[in-house]
Every structure is written in structure tokens, then in C-alpha cells.
Amino acid sequence: xxxxxxxxxxxxxxxxxxxxxxxxxxxxxxxxxxxxxxxxxxxxxxxxxxxxxxxxxxxxxxxxxxxxxxxxxxxxxxxxxxxxxxxxxxxxxxxxxxxxxxxxxxxxxxxxxxxxxxxxxxxxxxxxxxxxxxxxxxxxxxxxxxxxxxxxxxxxxxxxxxxxxxxxxxxxxxxxxxxxxxxxxxxxxxxxxxxxxxxxxxxxxxxxxxxxxxxxxxxxxxxxxxxxxxxxxxxxxxxxxxxxxxxxxxxxxxxxxxxxxxxxxxxxxxxxxxxxxxxxxxxxxxxxxxxxxxxxxxxxxxx
Amino acid sequence: xxxxxxxxxxxxxxxxxxxxxxxxxxxxxxxxxxxxxxxxxxxxxxxxxxxxxxxxxxxxxxxxxxxxxxxxxxxxxxxxxxxxxxxxxxxxxxxxxxxxxxxxxxxxxxxxxxxxxxxxxxxxxxxxxxxxxxxxxxxxxxxxxxxxxxxxxxxxxxxxxxxxxxxxxxxxxxxxxxxxxxxxxxxxxxxxxxxxxxxxxxxxxxxxxxxxxxxxxxxxxxxxxxxxxxxxxxxxxxxxxxxxxxxxxxxxxxxxxxxxxxxxxxxxxxxxxxxxxxxxxxxxxxxxxxxxxxxxxxxxxxxxxxxxxxxxxxxxxxxxxxxxxxxxxxxxxxx
Numbered sequence: 001x002x003x004x005x006x007x008x009x010x011x012x013x014x015x016x017x018x019x020x021x022x023x024x025x026x027x028x029x030x031x032x033x034x035x036x037x038x039x040x041x042x043x044x045x046x047x048x049x050x051x052x053x054x055x056x057x058x059x060x061x062x063x064x065x066x067x068x069x070x071x072x073x074x075x076x077x078x079x080x081x082x083x084x085x086x087x088x089x090x091x092x093x094x095x096x097x098x099x100x101x102x103x104x105x106x107x108x109x110x111x112x113x114x115x116x117x118x119x120x121x122x123x124x125x126x127x128x129x130x131x132x133x134x135x136x137x138x139x140x141x142x143x144x145x146x147x148x149x150x151x152x153x154x155x156x157x158x159x160x161x162x163x164x165x166x167x168x169x170x171x172x173x174x175x176x177x178x179x180x181x182x183x184x185x186x187x188x189x190x191x192x193x194x195x196x197x198x199x200x201x202x203x204x205x206x207x208x209x210x211x212x213x214x215x216x217x218x219x220x221x222x223x224x225x226x227x228x229x230x231x232x233x234x235x236x237x238x239x240x241x242x243x244x245x246x247x248x249x250x251x252x253x254x255x256x257x258x259x260x261x262x263x264x265x266x267x268x269x270x271x272x273x274x275x276x277x278x279x280x281x282x283x284x285x286x287x288x289x290x291x292x293x294x295x296x297x298x299x300x301x302x303x
Numbered sequence: 304x305x306x307x308x309x310x311x312x313x314x315x316x317x318x319x320x321x322x323x324x325x326x327x328x329x330x331x332x333x334x335x336x337x338x339x340x341x342x343x344x345x346x347x348x349x350x351x352x353x354x355x356x357x358x359x360x361x362x363x364x365x366x367x368x369x370x371x372x373x374x375x376x377x378x379x380x381x382x383x384x385x386x387x388x389x390x391x392x393x394x395x396x397x398x399x400x401x402x403x404x405x406x407x408x409x410x411x412x413x414x415x416x417x418x419x420x421x422x423x424x425x426x427x428x429x430x431x432x433x434x435x436x437x438x439x440x441x442x443x444x445x446x447x448x449x450x451x452x453x454x455x456x457x458x459x460x461x462x463x464x465x466x467x468x469x470x471x472x473x474x475x476x477x478x479x480x481x482x483x484x485x486x487x488x489x490x491x492x493x494x495x496x497x498x499x500x501x502x503x504x505x506x507x508x509x510x511x512x513x514x515x516x517x518x519x520x521x522x523x524x525x526x527x528x529x530x531x532x533x534x535x536x537x538x539x540x541x542x543x544x545x546x547x548x549x550x551x552x553x554x555x556x557x558x559x560x561x562x563x564x565x566x567x568x569x570x571x572x573x574x575x576x577x578x579x580x581x582x583x584x585x586x587x588x589x590x591x592x593x594x595x596x597x598x599x600x601x602x603x604x605x606x607x608x609x610x611x612x613x614x615x616x617x618x619x620x621x622x623x624x625x626x627x628x629x630x631x632x633x634x635x636x637x638x
Contacts, residue, residue, distance in 0.1 A: 077614065089613075090613050091613045092612070092613035092614050092615050093487075093614055093615075095487035095488060095491065096487075096491060096496070096498065096614075096615040097613075097615070098343050098608065098612050098613035098614070098615055099370055099498075100342045100343045100344040100366055100370055100371075100608075100612075101343045101344060101612065101613045103344070103362065103365055103366060103370065104343075104344040104362065104366070106362065115423075115482070115484045115485065116484050118488050118491070118498070119424075119429075120429070120498065120499055120501075121498060127369075128365060128369060196483075222480075222482070223482060224482060224483050226479075
């Protein structure tokens with residue numbers, strides 16, 4: 001009753017078992033690395049990442065901060081920091097990636113941006129077999145945590161943990177220093193047309209609070225509310241801080257000088273904060289926060 | 304008048320029907336071939352041929368079989384669907400300005416898609432939500448245009464235009480209150496973009512099925528294009544035919560919009576372009592629209608993803624840039 005069919009299945013099973021063994025053995029030898037991403041999914045790589053694609057300027061900064069800059073093979077437009085990142089191949093803008101170029105670069109780890117990248121493109125990337133690790137730091141601890149996780153995936157733990165600790169300690173030191181600072185009402189301007197600010201849940205709002213400031217629009221429900229001049233006049237902040245488009249742009253601040261009745265104008269408390277230091281959740285936020293706090297201190301000095 | 308209608312009724316000679324369709328089919332094949340060989344990753348014709356024969360490097364196989372071919376086929380299907388839907392709407396409403404979106408279908412679909420994006424949903428849920436919006440808009444326009452009185456094309460058109468304006472306001476409101484980081488994705492969807500396309504087979508199957516379904520209706524559509532009174536006098540059941548056209552055009556548009564967002568221009572201009580060249584025989588125009596619309600969108604999408612690669616342009620920009628001069632040239636030359 002030896003059925004040739006059974007024999008074939010038997011050989012098939014044996015073959016599969018052998019093949020599995022052959023595939024699994026070297027993988028067990030190479031250390032598997034895992035980390036939980038910001039969409040709460042566990043991402044596991046059979047070996048530490050060697051070719052990383054960072055799909056947002058912030059992700060690029062974080063990967064470099066994690067000590068894995070050498071392994072970055074793809075970035076997106078506006079990935080201008082650190083300067084070395086500008087030499088890496090771009091795969092288009094973060095809102096629309098050139099998947100062909102990305103696939104051709106054969107990344108073994110893709111760092112996605114939860115709300116910034118188009119979900120359908122990230123789904124396609126995963127379907128093509130490239131693991132996607134989503135990050136989106138929403139607070140100071142999130143920055144350190146993201147760096148530590150990226151360092152684990154890229155096997156650069158020593159460098160990454162050092163940078164993460166530096167950032168964590170630096171922010172803690174700032175928090176301690178300004179914990180007792182006198183409250184000062186602040187309006188932070190993200191954009192001029194339309195006029196936009198941030199609420200207390202925004203990362204910049206958290207910097208503002210850290211420095212002892214009171215965000216006059218902190219209670220608004222939207223993360224980045226659109227407001228008008230009138231509401232700024234009504235709130236009458238003691239200081240106005242603005243980002244801008246370039247690094248030297250003070251044009252947005254001179255706009256407020258047409259309202260001499262504003263306390264901030266009267267005391268000449270119109271300050272510029274380079275947006276690159278404060279608008280990205282990266283280790284540079286520490287420097288931006290220091291600057292932010294110093295400017296609020298200067299405003300306090302004019303009372 | 305009798306002379307004119309007799310002229311319209313005359314069977315076109317066989318050759319004059321097949322020659323243009325054959326040429327357009329060749330154009331379509333050439334466009335597909337070009338889009339499969341062109342891309343930001345440099346692949347030679349030899350690489351493409353190797354993949355077609357089942358060989359080639361894994362990278363080339365991924366690029367061609369998983370990225371380029373599905374996207375090109377989706378583009379062809381969407382372009383064909385939009386052009387056929389536009390031609391049908393122009394016959395139904397007897398208005399040269401009619402396009403697939405004139406009755407508010409893309410507005411409904413856009414509201415559905417943007418609502419899904421605002422809620423942070425992705426992928427298939429956006430598609431489903433867009434289809435639901437398009438379906439809702441169709442029912443709304445159809446029900447309201449029916450109203451208590453008679454169902455006339457002008458009443459349908461007005462209802463559709465007003466409903467579309469309403470959707471437009473909702474879209475603007477959603478854009479105004481949406482978080483800044485979601486705006487780019489929403490704008491791309493509104494401008495139409497093939498990177499939303501998933502499997503090309505549903506729209507392609509639908510396009511083929513509808514083209515076959517419309518073949519027996521060709522003669523009635525020709526009569527319809529002359530006006531409902533004449534059509535009724537010539538024995539066409541006008542009301543059921545109008546409903547059929549409306550429903551078919553809606554399904555075509557809804558499928559196209561949910562596949563790739565609201566790509567403008569193709570549905571308006573391709574039918575007119577073909578009428579200028581081939582005359583107004585629906586038996587020829589409808590399949591020709593499927594082929595020409597598909598080819599135009601395949602070409603436009605290829606340019607959109609390669610022109611300033613790695614940056615990707617929205618395909619709607621290119622369809623207009625290619626189509627406007629061609630159309631104006633044909634219009635200028637025609638008497």
C-alpha cells in the first residue's frame with residue numbers, strides 16, 4: 001500500500017524541514033533586533049539595519065543622532081541637517097515619494113512618519129518586503145526614546161544612548177532651572193499668512209511651558225490653530241516669538257510694530273527663534289529650547 | 304433636418320470604424336510600453352524584456368511587475384473610464400461643457416476620501432469611503448432631480464451643479480479645519496494621483512464590460528444626441544435610456560475617482576477631441592474614448608512621475624498641459 005503520493009509528500013516535508021533549518025540557523029546566529037514603533041507595532045529585523053531610508057527630515061536627523069548616519073541610503077527633500085545628509089540620494093518629497101528610486105536603493109529599514117507620509121505609499125513599501133518603522137515624537141522623552149530605538153535597530157546603541165541621555169539630561173536641567181521662573185504670557189507665531197500658532201499639546205507649546213511661559217492660545221483645541229490679528233490684540237501677550245521661513249527672517253515680527261498698544265511691542269519683546277531649532281522633534285530642540293528660554297528671560301528683565 | 308438625421312443614421316463604412324480604433328489601440332500599446340520602460344530607476348529595454356520572459360534581476364522584477372505595470376494599467380483604466388463617462392454625460396445632458404464631475408460625483412467622493420483622511424484612516428478605507436461618497440452623491444442628485452415634476456436634462460444638470468457646489472463648500476471647510484500635516488495628502492488626492500491606485504483589475508474589467516455593454520446601445524445613443532423628441536419619434540425609449548446612461552456614467556466615474564482621486568480634464572476634452580477628428584458617431588466615439596483617454600492618462604502619469612524625479616507631480620497637471628494645446632489646435636483647425 002505504498003502510495004507514491006504519500007512518498008512524495010514525505011519527501012516534500014523532509015525537504016521543507018531541511019530548508020527551514022538551513023534558513024533559520026544562520027538567522028539565529030545573526031542577532032535579531034526588535035523595537036516597538038510609534039504605531040505600537042513590533043518591528044523585527046533578522047539582522048541590524050545596514051541600509052536605512054529616512055522618509056522625513058526629522059527622521060533623518062534622528063537616525064544621524066542615533067549614530068547610524070553612515071547607513072542612511074535615502075532621504076527626502078529638505079533633509080538639510082546634518083549637512084552630510086544633503087549628499088544622500090533623495091526619493092522626492094515626504095508627501096509623495098518616488099517608490100522606484102526607493103526600491104532601487106534596496107533599504108533594509110524604512111523610517112516612516114506617522115502623519116506626514118502618505119499611508120498608501122507606506123503600505124506599498126511594506127508589501128514589497130521592506131520593513132517600515134514609524135516614528136513621531138510628541139514630547140521631549142519621545143525624542144530620546146526614538147533615538148534609542150533607532151540605535152537598537154541599527155546596532156549603534158552606544159552612540160545612540162549617549163545622545164539620547166544628553167538630550168534627556170539637558171531638557172531636565174532646563175526644566176529644573178525654569179521651574180520657579182515667573183510666569184510670562186507668550187504668543188508663538190508659526191506662520192504669518194494664514195496666521196498660525198500652537199496650543200499647549202504641541203511640542204513648541206511644551207517648550208514654551210518648560211521655559212515658564214504661559215501660551216495665550218494654549219487652551220485652543222486644535223494643535224496648530226489659525227487665528228487673526230484681533231485675537232492677538234485681545235490676548236495682549238507680553239512677548240511674541242516667531243519662527244519664519246529662513247534663518248534670519250524678522251519680517252513677521254515687524255508686522256506687529258503697527259500695534260504700539262501691544263505690551264510686547266511697547267517693551268520691545270519681539271523675538272525670532274530659528275525654526276529649524278524648534279520645529280523639528282530632534283536633539284537640536286535642546287538648543288532651540290535654551291534660546292527660547294533665554295529670550296523669555298530677557299522679556300522678564302524688561303518688566 | 305431630415306437630411307441631417309438621415310446623414311447621422313447612415314452606417315459608417317466598416318473600414319472607417321476599424322481604422323481609427325486600430326490606430327488608437329496601437330497608440331495605447333505604445334503608451335503602455337513607454338510607461339513600463341520609463342522610470343526614475345534606469346532600466347534598459349533589455350532589462351524589461353528579460354523580466355517579460357520571466358528572468359531578470361529581483362530588483363528589476365519588483366520595479367516592473369509590482370510598481371510600473373500595475374500603475375500603468377490603472378492609469379489606462381482610469382483614463383478610459385473618465386473619457387467614456389464624459390462622452391456619456393455630454394450625450395445625456397446635451398451640453399458640451401458636461402464632464403464626469405459636472406453632477407457632483409467627484410465632490411461626493413472627495414468629501415468621503417477627505418473625511419477618511421481626517422479620521423487618520425489609510426489605504427482601502429479611503430477608497431471605500433470615497434466610493435460611498437460618490438454613491439451618496441449619485442442618489443442625492445438622482446432623487447432630487449426626479450423631484451415632484453418631470454425629469455429633464457436641464458433639471459438634472461442644475462441639481463447636479465448645485466449639489467457639486469455644496470460638496471465644494473464642504474471640501475473647503477474640511478481643508479480649512481484639517482491639521483497642517485494632512486493637507487499635502489488631501490491636496491494630492493483632490494488633484495488626482497495614480498499612487499493611490501491599488502489593483503488595476505477592477506477598473507480595467509469594468510471598462511471592458513461597459514464598452515461591450517454600450518455596443519448594442521450605440522444606435523440609440525446616436526439618436527439621443529439629436530434630442531429627446533426626435534429620439535422618441537424614432538422609436539427610442541427615452542426615459543429608460545437616460546436612466547441607463549446616468550447610472551452607467553456614475554458607476555464609471557465613481558470607480559475612476561475612487562481609484563486615483565479626481566483627475567480633471569480627461570473626461571471633458573478627450574470626447575470633444577475625438578468628435579473633432581472622427582465625427583459624432585457614438586458607436587465609434589465610445590470605444591475610441593476608452594482607448595484615447597487611457598493612452599492620454601498613461602502618458603501623463605509617466606511624465607508626472609519622471610519629469611522632475613524623484614519629485615512626483617500630480618498627474619492632473621500633466622493631463623491639462625498635454626491636452627489643452629492639442630485640443631486648441633484641433634479646434635482651431637476645424638471649421
